Amino acid sequence: MLIRKAPDLTYADVTPKSVYLDRRKFLRAMGIVGATAVTAKGLFDLALPPQVAFAATKFTSLVNSPFSTSEKQNSYDDVTHYNNFYEFGTDKGDPAKNAKNFNTSNWIVSVEGEVAKPRKFTMDEILKLAPLEERIYRHRCVEAWSIVVPWIGFSFNSLIRLVEPTPKAQFVAFQSYYDPRQMPLGRWAGIEFPYVEGLRLDEAMNPLTLLCVGMYGESLPNQDGAPVRMVIPWKYGFKSIKSLVKIKFQQKMPPTTWNLSVPNWYGFYSNVNPNVNHPRWSQAKERRLGEIFKRPTLMFNGYDDQVASMYNGMDLKKNY
Ligand code: MTE
Numbered sequence: 578m579l580i581r582k583a584p585d586l587t588y589a590d591v592t593p594k595s596v597y598l599d600r601r602k603f604l605r606a607m608g609i610v611g612a613t614a615v616t617a618k619g620l621f622d623l624a625l626p627p628q629v630a631f632a633a634t635k636f637t638s639l640v641n642s643p644f645s646t647s648e649k650q651n652s653y654d655d656v657t658h659y660n661n662f663y664e665f666g667t668d669k670g671d672p673a674k675n676a677k678n679f680n681t682s683n684w685i686v687s688v689e690g691e692v693a694k695p696r697k698f699t700m701d702e703i704l705k706l707a708p709l710e711e712r713i714y715r716h717r718c719v720e721a722w723s724i725v726v727p728w729i730g731f732s733f734n735s736l737i738r739l740v741e742p743t744p745k746a747q748f749v750a751f752q753s754y755y756d757p758r759q760m761p762l763g764r765w766a767g768i769e770f771p772y773v774e775g776l777r778l779d780e781a782m783n784p785l786t787l788l789c790v791g792m793y794g795e796s797l798p799n800q801d802g803a804p805v806r807m808v809i810p811w812k813y814g815f816k817s818i819k820s821l822v823k824i825k826f827q828q829k830m831p832p833t834t835w836n837l838s839v840p841n842w843y844g845f846y847s848n849v850n851p852n853v854n855h856p857r858w859s860q861a862k863e864r865r866l867g868e869i870f871k872r873p874t875l876m877f878n879g880y881d882d883q884v885a886s887m888y889n890g891m892d893l894k895k896n897y
Pocket residue numbers: 656659660661662663664716717718719753772800801802813814815816817818819820
């Protein structure tokens with residue numbers, strides 16, 4: 578595994594472990610590594626296509642964020658084995674099992690719509706857009722559980738400034754990658770893919786809105802939305818779209834997956850609000866993963882100082 582400073586890190590030269598092992602197998606078969614003879618099994622192995630499995634990239638020189646909570650972080654194990662990523666199955670343990678071989682190489686994020694400078698970004702370009710920060714955020718799922726995660730990324734507004742939205746841009750639409758061949762369980766998830774989400778432009782500009790490329794000091798594991806996702810900590814977790822491929826600036830409010838699926842349960846805003854219950858359960862309390870007793874849920878997930886003013890004069894019961 579290569580360990581380099583974020584600015585000169587390139588995704589292309591991070592060789593996934595399985596590909597590297599495959600290469601060793603090839604060299605060994607050719608008698609270059611070790612003196613193993615070429616066996617029938619060896620030749621059979623060479624015929625297999627290389628599997629691209631997750632290989633974490635370590636990020637060094639991370640900047641600490643003033644937006645970080647000092648609350649106890651959840652373990653890496655919690656955050657990587659209790660996931661919602663319906664493209665890979667609907668059980669919480671499914672994404673860890675089924676996203677193992679998700680191929681995220683040569684990733685491109687297209688930024689388009691009402692911008693003066695539309696652009697397609699490679700992961701290398703995204704990593705160089707701004708200094709990478711560690712941001713420890715509370716992450717509250719609409720299902721009334723929560724976690725504390727040391728994400729890695731930078732304020733999404735660094736990207737927005739670069740592409741220069743036109744005066745017509747009032748909303749930002751986001752779209753996830755979807756490939757039924759790599760995500761066969763998506764057919765049974767009961768929601769439509771590709772997964773789509775959206776924010777108002779001022780919400781997208783808010784410094785808390787994070788373009789996220791990693792967690793716990795490393796690149797994102799597949800089940801947590803590799804290689805790049807959004808994290809919007811004052812909204813329910815489903816707004817934090819994973820494995821992002823398209824960002825479109827537009828005049829109209831964009832459709833969102835859960836609102837399309839169950840409109841009277843999930844609105845566009847989806848701000849964490851203990852006073853507005855889900856039709857099926859209360860949102861007043863939440864269970865932090867790993868804890869027994871529930872804790873009260875905070876308005877805007879405790880980020881009210883930074884975000885409440887964006888909703889002045891709005892009825893948050895109507896605009897749920
Ligand atoms: N993004 C995509 N593409 N597909 C999904 O199913 N689930 C959402 C969100 N982003 C989802 C998604 C939901 S419901 C939650 S709670 C968070 O991802 C979970 O993020 P985590 O698994 O990293 O905790």
